Amino acid sequence: MNPPIAYNGLELVYRRPVTLTDTPMHYCPGCSHGVVHKLLMEVIDEMGIQSETIGVAPVGCSVFAYNYMNIDMQEAAHGRASAVATGIKRMLPHRYVFSYQGDGDLAAIGTAETIHTVNRGENILIVFINNAIYGMTGGQMAPTTLPGMVTSTTPYGRDVATMGHPLKITELVARLPGAAFVTRQAVHTPTAVRKAKKAIRSAFEYQRSRLGTSFIEIVSNCPSGWKMTPLEGNEWMEKNMFPAYPLGDLKIPSATKPDAKVKEEV
């Protein structure tokens, strides 16, 4: 469905990406998934790589991501998306391959696969949607749930004494030599969206240059899980999620050398 290129004498400056299918997305109102799907497809459109990209969908709210992305895709078992992506990339090394995973998929059941995929420096992009909760299954605790946060399995708030601290998986993988590009972004404001898109674009270009694994965490909201409106969720996210999961690049590859520089704070 293509919008007209002119409207009331004004010219078209922004349209829904071509590679996003026309199927309305099923996510809750205000959910970050829709924005990230849109950005991924925009980058694929702009780079002209629809026929060269294969995505791997996780188990989680975005289990049906393949209904919205008009590219070849595989649905992985829970936690295994980066292993599936590894299998694809090893057999089709000249294709762009990305996995798209939530906090349970990537940092609970899939922790081993995540760490080892990055440790091997697989030339793929891992997109990590971190909203500190399990959305699809009804709002249970995630590895990244904040201390004191109420979820359906932490009705009295997450108690670090018995349930551990939030797992900072992004910091963990950034230390691995195989990680070329590790960054934390958000999509709650226009500025954040622009930065996130730049990061995604860079990641695809690093993949073309075979620099290793790109790992992009998107600190996201979950209005349904957090029991807030989208606007309230974004406010809560700025106040509580960003201090725990600070935005910015944790690791960027140097332009000339494949070895990446790790920032001091990691």
Next chain:
Amino acid sequence: MIRGTIVVNETICKGCELCIQACPQESIGLSDQVNIIGYRYAILVQDNCTGCVNCALVCPEAAITVYRQSKQSIKQKSTAQV
């Protein structure tokens, strides 16, 4: 001022209001009616849109198409005024 406008796909808008917050001109509001999926949807409530694209960037449904005065027509206008 640069003129712009947006076209919102009203049938897929879920009334999340992120575009309303993102708009620097306060041009967007929610409709009174609900759409086919039961949400009040985003509509232009003022005539001062500049086509800055902020709303479309944050929209999770990719429901917004943005139009803006072309650079050519701005130039023509300003040269005409001289």
Next chain:
Amino acid sequence: MNMQQSEQPRLMKGNEALAEAAIRAGLQGYFGYPITPQSEILEYLAAELPKRGGVVLQAESELAAINMIYGASGAGARVMTSSSSPGISLMQEGLSYMASAQLPCLVVNINRGGPGLGTIQPSQGDYFQATKGGGHGDYRLIVLAPASVQEMADLVFEGFRLAEKYRNPALILADGALGQMMEKVVLPPEGTLPMVDKPWATTGKPEWRERNIITSLFIQPEKMEEVNLQLQAKYQQLQKEVRHEAFEVEDADILVVAYGLTARIAQKAIELAREQGLKVGLLRPITLYPFPSDVIARYTRTATAVLVVELNSGQMVEDVRLAVNGRRPVHFKGRMGGVIITPEEILEELVSLAKEYRVAEEKLEV
């Protein structure tokens, strides 16, 4: 097996013959994990396959390995993995997903004693797991049971062929003894198993087709049932791929049914029994799924009794009983935990059965 074999016989270990055969069968990717008694497969391929154009990756676990296999198979490659019992248990999730998504691959189980961490000695305790699906849901694996190093090589070709023809995972159910023993083998030549067209694979969506989606998620029950009916129809088709070997069954009073290593031992026992005047024969299933039910039913018409011998507590015997359908008594003899039964033990059982059913014409030596 009608295959051009112009090679010289070589003395090879079962695991290595299997690995070499896989390369010759056109293996493109191997993703595995070490476990005794099959690590030689990974090691051999790690040394050889990259030299011959393929990809080898030692994964972080069998769980990761089978999911890499899923991805690679979904991308259209001819892939294989191997493990032994505890590792095969870890792969069950992936196999269920692959069966549902209709992806081909070859899995090799070098069965060891169990359950649990068990032992590294050979066993046939994984028969149920292999032939009844193994993971969750209504599916089957194509299961092939070699009984010699030659078959370790030959059945690799058959496994790939069947897996790709029926778009279903195939499993070679061998055991630690077959994996470790050294025997003469004439390896099948390269190039005899051409690559098949896979228009469903995720290779990157070109303009002229719709996107390919590899998934096992069919959230509407009507759609899930439709997929299940497709799978069941496939398994029906698969029944014509039954393979078996029969040894001296035409005049057999007692029919022995055994597969793999046990079949070789049973064959020796039968030779000894025949020397004593007992008319005994052996039916050796080569495909365990599809199971040679019709063949067993046919041969039991002329037999008096059936003896199933396995290195487990009695697993295949259930399928034999179903095939025999009450027509004849079915007995079982087995050893468990990695202990290998001897020809003498089987002979003893045959003699006792012969007595029980009074089929011996001459006086038997006790």
